[in-house]
Amino acid sequence: MKRLSTILVSGIAMVAMAQNPNPIRVNQVGYFPNAEKTAVIEADGWSKEYAIRDFKGGRKIWKGKAVRIATSPWSGKERAIIDFSKLTYPGTYILTNGKYNQLIHISDTAYSDLAKASIKAFYLQRSGEVIPKEYAGDWSRPAGHPDTVVYIHPSAASASRPAGTVISSPGGWYDAGDYNKYIVNSGYSVGLMLCAYEMNEAYFKTLELNIPESRNNVPDFLDEIMVNLKWMQTMQDPEDGGVYHKLTTPNFEGFIMPKECKQPRYLVQKTTAAALDFAATMAKASRIYSSFDCYKYFANEARRQAKLAFDWAVAHPDIYYRQNEMNAKFEPKVNTGAYDDHSVNDEFLWAAVEILLTEVTNSNFDIQRYLDVAMDKMQDARFSLPTWGNVGSLAIYSYIGAVEKYGGMLKYGDVYDFAKNSIIGYADKALEAVPTSCYNTPGGNSPRDFFWGCNSESFAGQGIALLYAYRLTGDKKYLTGAIENADYLLGRNATGYCYVTGFGNFSPKNPHHRLSAADNVADPLPGFLVGGSNPGQQDKNDMKEVYTSNQPDESYLDAAGSYASNEIAINWNASLASLICWIEAEMWR
């Protein structure tokens, strides 16, 4: 294998890979028998004709020529695209190009293991719990971060909770490669996954994840999400309804295991964005969990807490998180993730819509108040892919999901048509790029598609939007587009990485993930989507390894130091899980 950058850290050779040496780029996880199947071959001695052989017998099963040659608009690299969709018989095959071979899997259950692992990853991110072998195999670990003693940071001080007050705020998921817990990203991650749930309830009810709650009568997917919801509930100040932005150490921990972490943890500043993301998430969760007896109490509490947080936000509409300004005023200084969103119209919209949808059957409820907020804040009504800081489209998703579930009574004529058309319009535009795309994908055809976390926020996120378009129209081209973006994430891309740890034959081994790096297990925790190619390279001065490319689609490094291209995060796995599970649900329908 080509060693792209080798450095020595305390006598240990560290190799950071940036590219798969095999020029044959395929979805390494698998293709569905009746779906489109394409492979892309980097210009490294193309064959005139490509052959696919049976893995066991070596018998030639398919042969064909490239259907087109695509040129990268950035690097000028040429790529041959081959289409073997006609091969529909399930099995394991070998695609050959000159001296290179690549395995191909075709199966009705192509995504099954990945779908489960993408959710099980959240179990592995649980904070404050022992993670035993029974559920985690090699990745078991003792508990750390009990978070039963967390201090009110001076930025969050109030009359009833002055600075230094001790609060208990245990549980939930670690946000990402770091060990902190952030409300904005938690709310977004939970919200997005519950949107996918509302569209695919029957499918999610079948998923068995082998988690401690597996034996209750609730889908494991909802049990896992409940872990984070319960933590979120502790982040509201019961006195005034405000919600703390994050629970964090002053500085990021080193690359050590949770039980070794000793830094004090703080609840930091209440913000408008945190209150609204919290309100939206709690309202949505209340609606969904209320149908399970064991979560009835939760559902009532969540509903009450949602409205309290919303009221706080209405009374404090512009309290933004500005870490530098905060650090100029208060000690200790806080240098961890900011999730600093300074425009909250979209958060108001999302929260108002979730509360509305949850309360719509409640005759004692002042619907008009929330409708007014929703109408007022719906300023830029065009659909755009949701992200942690751009949650307006979650309002659209939730609305469509609620109509799907509760039926026509929610179909307020114009509003429904607008929501529907805005997604379909977006999806049509996305598909226009495929015929000339280098990787035969709707995503990744503009440099704007590559940034910190783009694997999730651009590729998986776009796939999810396409799935909504598919559900709204029944037109298969949208489903195909979603699968094409999944193909990209799973290996048919410029670096040839299957970007999910533990999956495919060439995947990240060194994610920026403290749990993976410090656990003395060679392989990283499985089922995590890494951030992806990011020409921003915000980490390049902080790491010893060196990027080997600054092309939009190749600016990736499988190095533990690369937090801007190789971190993992709950919001990114939320997109991965939503996309993969939903595609699988469609395939099984």
Ligand code: 9MR
């Ligand atoms: O995902 C976040 C990305 O959109 C931002 O550009 C980036 C810089 O602010 O932060 C990312 O979120 C990180 C968070 O701040 C702390 N935990 C790790 C997250 C993933 O890198």
